[in-house]
Amino acid sequence: MLTDMKSCAIAYSGGVDSTFLIKVAYDTLGENALAVTATSSTYPQRELADAKRFAQTIGIPHVIIHSEELDINEFSDNPSDRCYYCKKELFRKIQQIAKEHHLNTVLDGSNADDAFDFRPGAKARKELDIKSPLKDVGLTKQEIRDLSHTMQLESSEKPAFACLASRFPYGMKITKERLKQVEQAEEFLFSLGIQQCRVRYHNTIARIEVSPQDFQTILSHAQAIVKQLKHLGFTYVTLDLEGYRTGSLNEVLNK
Numbered sequence: 574m575l576t577d578m579k580s581c582a583i584a585y586s587g588g589v590d591s592t593f594l595i596k597v598a599y600d601t602l603g604e605n606a607l608a609v610t611a612t613s614s615t616y617p618q619r620e621l622a623d624a625k626r627f628a629q630t631i632g633i634p635h636v637i638i639h640s641e642e643l644d645i646n647e648f649s650d651n652p653s654d655r656c657y658y659c660k661k662e663l664f665r666k667i668q669q670i671a672k673e674h675h676l677n678t679v680l681d682g683s684n685a686d687d688a689f690d691f692r693p694g695a696k697a698r699k700e701l702d703i704k705s706p707l708k709d710v711g712l713t714k715q716e717i718r719d720l721s722h723t724m725q726l727e728s729s730e731k732p733a734f735a736c737l738a739s740r741f742p743y744g745m746k747i748t749k750e751r752l753k754q755v756e757q758a759e760e761f762l763f764s765l766g767i768q769q770c771r772v773r774y775h776n777t778i779a780r781i782e783v784s785p786q787d788f789q790t791i792l793s794h795a796q797a798i799v800k801q802l803k804h805l806g807f808t809y810v811t812l813d814l815e816g817y818r819t820g821s822l823n824e825v826l827n828k
Contacts, residue, residue: 574706580605581678581704582671584663585635586616587624589714590682590707592631592728593721598680599633607674608633609667611640614749615659615736617756619763627728640666642738643749653693653743659736660694664701683708684717732769733819740774754805761801765794769817777808782817 575581575598583598585591585608598606610624621637628635640663642648647658667679681698683705698705707717721729738747740755751774758772758779767787773780779802783791791798791812802810 574710575601575606578602578678578704580676581680582607582609582667582674582676584667584679584681584703585610585624585628586682586734587620587627587728588682588734589721589728589731590684590717592627592726592731593717593724594680594682594707595628595633596631596721596724596726599631604634605676606633607670607676608635609670610635610637611663611666612637613639613641614643614752615738615747617737617759619760620734623731627726636670638666638670643747648738649747651738651741651743651745651747654696655738655743656692656694657696659738661697661701664697664703668701678704680704680706684714685711686714735819740772742773742775745774745776754807757805758802758807761798762791765790765798767791771817772802773813779807779810780813781811782813782815785816788812788816 580602581598583591583595583606585595587610595606595608608628610621610628612621625635625637642659642662645658645662648655664679664681671677671679679701681703683692683695683698684707687695687708718729737752737755741747741751755772755774759770762770762772762781762783767783767790769784770787771782773782781791799810
């Protein structure tokens with residue numbers, strides 16, 4: 574499929590799926606494949622550093638652009654289809670980059686599992702004719718991890734990540750200050766050795782989601798965590814007993 578495309582620009586976040594995709598695209602198309610990473614307030618600095626390093630390790634040409642979703646009112650107001658406005662802005666910018674580099678196609682890293690999740694960004698992908706080769710050939714997240722492991726990509730073990738906007742209940746205004754507050758809270762939890770975590774923002778309340786096996790780590794550092802998160806501006810610090818799960822703030826949509 575990639576060979577038939579002849580050239581492409583790839584929306585590259587540094588996650589498991591897009592890292593695998595840029596590796597295969599570069600192996601297939603060489604300099605005719607370009608990775609494009611967009612920075613914004615919703616994209617943590619640690620993820621940007623990882624994306625840069627992975628791209629450099631793989632060897633693919635890499636362009637970093639700025640795409641500030643908070644400038645879009647429909648995004649910052651945080652409706653349930655927030656991701657549609659983000660993806661539409663992002664894909665338009667990558668299409669412009671592709672045009673400037675004389676590349677035929679724009680790709681993203683959506684996989685076959687995404688069809689079973691709430692993904693408003695899929696509408697933007699369809700409208701702008703963005704291709705999703707991993708999804709089109711039926712590769713699941715686990716298969717992509719397995720193939721990445723076989724190819725010795727360190728991303729094979731990387732925890733799942735979603736942009737920082739996913740930490741806010743729908744309808745709550747997203748601001749740079751709130752995003753920074755969440756990012757710094759999660760960075761502190763990462764510093765304790767926790768690999769997978771979310772700090773969900775509920776005004777004065779921080780709701781921490783970690784895997785059940787990390788509950789003891791949270792409890793053993795409870796005093797330090799409370800002190801740090803209160804320093805960042807939260808009044809109350811809670812641990813979600815259901816543990817980490819993707820899209821927990823979508824649970825209200827099911828109701």
